Amino acid sequence: MQELMPATGVFSLLWLLIALPLAGSAILLLGGRMTNKWGPYLAVSTIVIDALLAIWMLVEMMGQGAEERTFNDNIYSWVFAGTFKVDMAFQLDQLSMVFVLLITIVGALIHIYSLGYMSHDPDRRKFFGFLNLFVAAMLLLVLANNYLLMYVGWEGVGLASYLLIGFWQYKPSAAAAAKKAFIINRVGDVGLSLAIMVMFVTFGSVSFEDVFGSTGQASEGTLTAIGLLLLLAACGKSAQFPLQAWLLDAMEGPTPVSALIHAATMVTAGVYLITRSNAIFDAAAWAATAVVVIGVITMFMGAIIGCAKDDIKKSLAGSTMSQIGYMVIAAGLGPVGYVFAIFHLLTHGVFKAGLFLGAGSVMHAMKDNVNMRRYGALRALMVVTFGTFLVCTLSIMGIPPFSGFWSKDSIVHAAFESSNLVGICTVLAAGITGFYMTRMVAMTFYGKARWEDDAHPHESPAVMTIPLIILAIGATFLGMALLFWGNIETWLEPVVGFEEGHVAIPELLLMAITLAVVLIGAAIGWIQYARREVPVTEPHGNLLTRAARAELYGNEINDVLVVHPSFWLSRFLVWFDNAWVDGFVNSSAAAVGGLSGRMRKYQTGFIRSYALSMLGGAILVVVALVLVRLS
Template sequence: MVGAQLVALLIPLFPLLGFLIVALNVKKVSHGFASTVACGSVLISFILSVFAFVQLLGGTPSIEVTLFRWISAGGFSATMSFLIDPLSSLMLLIITGVGFLIHVYSVGYMHGDEGYNRFFSYLNLFVFFMLLLVMGANYLVMFIGWEGVGLCSYLLIGFWFKNQAYNDAANKAFIMNRIGDLGMLLGIILIIVNFGSIQYTEVFPKASSVDAGTVTLITMLLFVGAMGKSAQIPLYTWLPDAMAGPTPVSALIHAATMVTAGVYMVARNNVLYAMSSATLEMIVIIGLATALFAATIALTQNDIKKVLAYSTVSQLGLMFLALGLGAFTSGIFHMATHAFFKALLFLGAGSVIHAMHHEQDIRKMGGLKKYLPVTYATFLIGVLAISGIPPFAGFFSKDEILASAFAHSKVVWAVAVIASLLTSFYMFRLLFLTFFGNTRASHDTIHHIHESPKSITTPLIVLAGLSVVGGFMGVPEALGGSHWLSNFLAPVFEPSKGLIEAHHLSHSTEYMLMAVIVLLTLGFIGFAYSRYVSKAHVPAAEGQISSGLQRTLYNKYYVDEIYDAIVVKPLYWISSVFDKVVETLGIDGLVNASGKAVVEGSKTARKLQTGSIGFYIFMMVIGIVLVLSAVFMK
């Protein structure tokens, strides 16, 4: 057990050491040394995470380690402590495993960039904070990691800071996440007030003794934090703009780290959420609305990374739908499979962008499969997986969510199916416009197109393999499986099962739902093929979109413009008023008036210093006379 505790300490330590070594010597060490340290530190953490995972498989219920007592005030205390249980163990494998592949990919993708060493130091720091978030044994340690990944996202989204648009995107992500984080912080404060502790092992057993209304308020406030981190309505608009950073950053944020934090946090607090049907219903509504809303926007986007960004927002909506339905295992299952195929899709998009000399507009691509065979084959696997085609990973995890939705409400199921079908359409639209048909790139670009180096294609191949087999960890009983993942996560989610009404479907119903969804998906894929391959349709150029609905979708329902009108501009106006009235006329006026008073008084007092000895003697005599007069008058 001592060895397991040591492993728990070392898992986050190595990425932190990697960050310190590279960051403190960013201008002194070679690119090769920096990338070796950064990749090696994450690889070691992955190996240690596998060791911890094996320990849990061997019967160890959990691994807990306390570094030191951090805060002690009255009856409250907080420790810097770690917890590795089945849920955090699965997260560790995703963060370090997918994170390592993204690090390796970055070696080739960032080659020649002037900020190469700085980039790898940021990646290591990002992984460290995400590990801290999922390994924390209490809310305070989790919150440190929570804020840390927010900081790293700011640094990496605005990595190319000489471009002001990228800085604006980084600021947007940082500010919108602060809005969500305020809600989460208030939720944690309420936990401290009502439970007297922030340790998970002390809070969850006491949950039933706390007023139901208080639990509802706590869970809703915590979910506000999840809405920010995991980009749910209305705090989702930062995530598509986060594409400003280098493509490996997009993959890291969307697949292995930041956006999964909200899903993990809700799943970690499953006992609290299971006690509040109102909060669960709210999560269902927001998750479902986000899944459909983002999917419709993705239909008309032409930036290869923006399409994938909105697909992430949509898929996160499905994960929260599962959590809101009480299907916590299904939500985590889809998060795991999504990590595989979304990392694959983003890195595949990066390979295309690398080959196209940083061109991201799919209207200027086409016919690339003959130039980029490995990228095309792996990207196709990722598209099949996210579309839910059997036996790829996304089929099993998405089918579970849709089955839970059907058992809960036919209306919820229908909306979720529509979002899922739209996903298959816009993803194959992306595939066909990028890799099929005639090449629409310029002659100079075509002449220089070639397959990416092995440092880029090797992670693609590994992730493609995971996207094929990853779903088999959750094969349902209806398909002859035992759902290994459900059994593995049972100790974490078992306490909440009795608090949520269970819905079960017969195997025949499950078969029917699978068949219907797969056939509909194939139909949508066929429609996409007919439109973008057979008819060779290419989306209209900027400013030539005639349809009002299409223009609305292309402009993302004008949500950014609405936020700008009702939030940003009023705040700027209020700030301007405060600047002119309070700051300039009030504070500055008072300070300047005080200064002027001193200056004018000094000018008057200076006249008393004449330099005449006779005048000084005269003033001394007058002073003595006044003092003596005052004394005798008493």
């Protein structure tokens, strides 16, 4: 464990990182129509200031010694109940630093992009308010120094995600998608809250420092339980199998939301959680294995779904699932993988945000049509969008020297270090990635124009293209910068640990094999979608395609396993309530009512009648007295 340094200098402004967007969101949401005009600019400026602050902090941090980079800022004592004490305290170390940078910089770019994308929306003040709220919650999530405070941020991003997916709540599909995301996320949240409770029972504290410092005292069974519960939480938030069903529907939200929340930041919170809790997973081998298994399953599921979807955003969402699967695998591999999980998370955050924003740009041009079968031949009309999209595509496919190559190759390498089977899986998935990304590019930008009649594609305004360009630059150079200049292994090593493993296959050969598989996938995709005609209506397809279009029947499985039984249970309870509970209550009420109706006839209003009954009662008393005392 690293030593905790008191937060001084610029680090004493840690709270400001969260407070700024929170204040922005409060002003926008509570200020009402007054803020309509300048509200969005205020929201953007809070994030930009945050980003500048974060960069300043990074510079300061790099000036410190490697072991002196964890800063703790205790604001006040938040909860104290008996032996349970939780502080409102923030912790900034190398891991949270990279997250803060990702969130604020990508967040700032997406905020700026949204100025253009949402310029015609009547509710854009609300949109920016929610977006600010999300950034505040996400920063709280990564800056908290204990699980309980992190849980607040965890729920906060869930809330913001819910609000933003359902932003166009007049569309029933958006409202349903928001509810779906929220409910499925709750399943994961239950896992996190249970994990926190088990931690408190086991360690007597929920702060990172106490929990990680005393993992040796707990039995492996307990740690495995905590690990599996944390994995459940991560599955919910990061859309991993079996809680993956909400992410594709979440694309109902505005595209910047998909880029920021459902590609770059929030969905990676699960990876953050696992990486942050590395001390627990290191001590619980079974839980770590479960993490890898979940990661592999989701990686393939996401990739297959990504291949079949014609909706550009849903295809990207499948790709996101798949890439997060990569990260989860890396995180499950233990100290050989944590660093690369975060590495891939960072590069993915940048190029996937770029892809989503590019998709948003295309949709903007095509009148919000998301069907790729109605695109085609856009490369000449949207040069900047096409260029940046292509760069990001090459990056995600893992073509050198783009960012994705370095991070994905590191994961593949780490996977082979731990198990050949997992390694082969990651290589195969990389090939599928090559296929579906090529398919996406080919269907959108090449081939013949299959536009709807009223579509007039045009390039997006500068406020949208500049963020695209910045992200494309990041997608190109971030990988090399982090690996060679930033030295990400040694940077993160004090927090998450790092060890070099041994692989039987030479490193260069492995790279070559992976690259070859990717290129084969890309070539198949090119032949199928750029050379041949793409039909406007989707062909029937084989069994796998149809299953993939149906999101591998995830919704149907949920329906059968959870939704229908819940319906039956509710129906039974309604029947029970009506027939038995209400029946009892109503019949007793009716009995009292009927009896009263008859009894009230004796309320004649005649005093003498009342006196008569009083006398009768008195006589009864006297009779009883006489019988008891005198007989």
